[in-house]
Amino acid sequence: MTIDVPQEILDALTDVDMPRLPPEAGPSATARLAGVEVPIYRAGCVIVGSGAAGLRAAVELKRRGDDVVIVSQSAWGGTSACSGSDKQTLHTANTADQGDNYRAMARAIRSGGAMDEDTAYVEAVGSSRMMASLQFLGLPLPQDPLGGTLRYQTDHDEVGRATSCGPRTSRLMVKVLAEEALRLDVPFYNQTTAVKILTEGEGGDHRIAGILAMRAGDRTQENPLGIALFVSGVIVLAAGGPGELYRDSVYPNGCFGSLGLALEAGVELVNLTESQFGIGTRREGFPWNLSGTYVQAVPHIYSVDGEGVEHHFLAGYYRSTQELASNIFRKGYQWPFHATRMLDFGSSLVDLAISRETAAGRRVFMDFNRNPLPVPGDLPFSLERLGEDVRLYLGKAGADQQMPIDRLKHMNPLAIELYRRYKIDIAAEPLEFAVNNQHMNGGIMVDTWGRSNLAGCYAVGEAAGTHGVTRPGGAALNAGQVFGTRVAEHIGASGRAKRAASVSIPAAAEAGIADLLTALRAESALTVKAIRSAVQARMSEKAGIICDQESVAQALIEARKLNAEIRASGVAYGRAAEAVRGVQWRHMALASEAVLSALDFFIRNGGGSRGARAICDADGESLPLASSGPLEDYRFRRERETDRNEQIVVRLEADEIRLSTRPNRKLDENEKSFFERDWPAWLTGGIYDRDTKEQA
Known part of the structure; x- marks a missing residue:
């Protein structure tokens, strides 16, 4: 049996149009700074980035009556809107029939180590609210006939907490959040690149004063670089990860993130040693992760040398056809490379083999019109001769078709449709791919409210270093939504962003502009x-x-x-x-x-x-x-x-990188809330100071 999904449904889940931005509001004034006529914009809070996490923060701030603006290098051009995989995952708490609860989910999120225990619990307990609010906004998460959310297992996930709208899950999240932000009249400043964070004060009084940006729309004869000043005492860094850091990358082009921007301002970073790498198509064509059903269809993987000769290179790594094919399948839910999975003929041996082929100058392909070739001297490929976990999964999925393309078409027709949108027909021709950098698990060090060490500076999404060594697939989308909400709650409770900043132009502005002009x-x-x-x-x-x-x-x-x-x-x-x-x-x-x-x-x-x-x-x-x-x-x-049990902290002091370690923050699982005792802390706002002294 093959799933017959009407074309209009496939179109709606792959061709996701984004809303049109309204006209931008002009500056409140101009000032001559460092010889440049600079437009001045004022806001209670400036959010840097227009991805799913930044939009969530903006929506939640606006709902609380705060004055907020979004600045974006390229609206709808980041990883949230442009990246994904076969059925891109959203990771949330499951139901009790899977033995799930928030503490169990928190333990799973932090199981790789080097992650704060309280952060993992925040992400777990916030996931249900996050998913429900996205559904309220119109995110089409799939349900069974009785209203339960359909689930599946993803990488670093033993319970099955994953759900998906298909390959464009995060783009659909951006769409519904963007529509809500526009409905709430959140101002957007597009083609606006944050280039310098301005601060004032010293020591414990060191705090945000504003941010310098470069805007195409503000270029004039008196301001040829389009430098603009946003005056605000609160900023939220939500510009994603440093996708341009690697040549071999599955990030969309132009993803720079904000790590260097933050370091220059004295913001501390954490866990920069931790990233994710995995197989995917490179950004020179159409960047996409090849996890899930792409490999669970068990296609043939081979390389081609400079003479055009094919090499069945995986046969040099695995002992049998069954072992080879089973580990191609396992890349579906063991997608990120992990060193230990190179042992015992595990699935990351596939990544190592591919990496060695590309380093040797060979091109690697995935062919959905051929089953894996046999290991020399062994029996040919057969769906009956696969690992027990593989046979059970394919059996439950009804994926007993003879060829990989038919198994893929049965399990996930959207996976084929998506590449067709970019003029790549994987039903007709092999797909070139490689091992690429995909996600930064480290980033700006924040507390359980998303606050950095710099007063007034928050971070959410991939910009925030909330992940540890490993994380379940889709946990990043969840974390961005949970912390987008947490940040808005904290800023709202502080009252610091209720109206646009009325302070005078920060003294740091002129020096900041001079620094930019000197650097260029x-x-x-x-x-x-x-x-x-x-x-x-x-x-x-x-x-x-x-x-x-x-x-x-x-x-x-x-x-x-x-x-x-x-x-x-x-x-x-x-x-x-x-x-x-x-x-x-x-x-x-x-x-x-x-x-x-x-x-x-x-x-x-x-x-x-x-x-x-x-x-x-x-x-x-x-x-x-x-x-x-x-x-x-x-x-x-x-x-x-x-x-x-610890994390590596990175900071910049007088142009030198300084390093230290700190222990993970702990969570006492025996500590339980009690309504009458704890309600006053909520009513008075005491919960917002629980972990850290309020930053003025």
């Missing part, structure tokens, strides 16, 4: 192209899924040298649009040094392999095996249990 120099030998090439090659080749102490240390030396050159010589630009990219690549170079500093610190202090990376070491305890023999070059250190 027409005569500099350092071009955006040169910086991009150096950063991306270094990160992909030295800080990808395979690392070693010597290579990371050398990469860090090179990253420090590049940043010293940028500080000394600035970044070259021609047109004004190149100036924006110049600032962004200055930030990206700084973020690269921060990531490499944390990774070098971790490895030098004996850190082992976990999550995103295998830390290779000739004396390592773990040795991956292939059918062709031991893979000695990939012998790696085991993870130390003690490292799960």
Whole structure:
């Protein structure tokens, strides 16, 4: 049996049109600062980023009567609106029939280690409210006839807390939240790139004063770069992750995030060693994760060398056709690379094999019109000869069709339809792919209300470093929605954003603009192209899924040298649009040094392999095996249990990266709320000061 879904339904779930933005409000005034005629905009709160997390914060703030504006480099152009997978996952609490409860979900979210226990519980307990509110706004999450949400198992998920609207789940989230934000008259400033956070005060009085941006719409003869000043005592960083950090990346083009921007302002970052890598199509074509049913259909995977000769390379890694095919399938719910899954002929051996092929200059393809070829000397592929977990799943799904394309069409026709939208017909031709960087699990260090160490500065979504080493698939979408709401609640309770900031122009504004003008120099030998090439090659080749102490240390030396050159010589630009990219690549170079500093610190202090990376070491305890023999070059250190209990903190002091560690915040699972005792803290706003002193 094949599912027969009408074309108009497939169209609605793949071609998701975004709302049109209204005309922008003009500045309240202009001022001459550092020789530039600068427009002044004022707001109670400025949200940087227009993805799902930023929109959630904006909607919740506006509902509470706060004065909020959104600034966006490219509305509907980030990862929330443009990225996904076969049936992109939203991770929320399940029902008791799966043995679920919020504490169990919190334990699962933080199970990889290096994650605050209270944060994991916040994400778990907030997930039900988050999902219900998205459904209220119109998100079409699937239900059974009695109203239960349909669920499935995803990576790092043993209970089955995943649900999905299809490949465009996060884009549909952006759509319903954007429509609500526009209905509430939240002002948008599009083509507006935040380039410098302004602060005032020292020590404990250090706080947000505003933010400088560069806007195409504000370019004039007196302001050729379009520099604009947003005066506000509250900002929410929601600009996503540093997608441009890696050459081999599944992020959409132009995703810079805000890590360098935050570091420059004295904001502390955490867990920068932790990312996700996995198989996907590269952004040079149509960037997309190849998890879920793409691999659960069990296609044939092969490589092609420079002479056009095909290589059945996985046959050199697995001992039997059954083992090979079963591990292709398991990439569906074990999608991210994980070092330990290279052992015992596990599913991450697939990632290692693909990575080695591409490093050798071969192109790797997935063919849905062929079943996996047999391992030489073994029986051919058969649906009857697969791992027990694989046979049970395909049996329940009714995926007994002869060819992978028919199994995929039966299980998830949207997966095929989506690529067709981008003129790639995987039903007719093989699909080229690689192992790519996909998500930053670290980011800005925040508390349980989304506050950073800088007063008035919050972070949500991928910008926030709330994830630990691993996380269940879809937990990031959940975290962005939960913390978008938490941030709005905290800002609303403080009363600091009820009206647009009326303070005078911050003293830091003129110095900030002067700094930008100094950093951008027409005569500099350092071009955006040169910086991009150096950063991306270094990160992909030295800080990808395979690392070693010597290579990371050398990469860090090179990253420090590049940043010293940028500080000394600035970044070259021609047109004004190149100036924006110049600032962004200055930030990206700084973020690269921060990531490499944390990774070098971790490895030098004996850190082992976990999550995103295998830390290779000739004396390592773990040795991956292939059918062709031991893979000695990939012998790696085991993870130390003690490292799960702490996080690496990164900060910038006088142009130098400083590193320290802190223990994970704990959650007392025996502590239980009591209505009469705890209600007054809610009524008086006492809950907002529970963990940290209120920042004025």
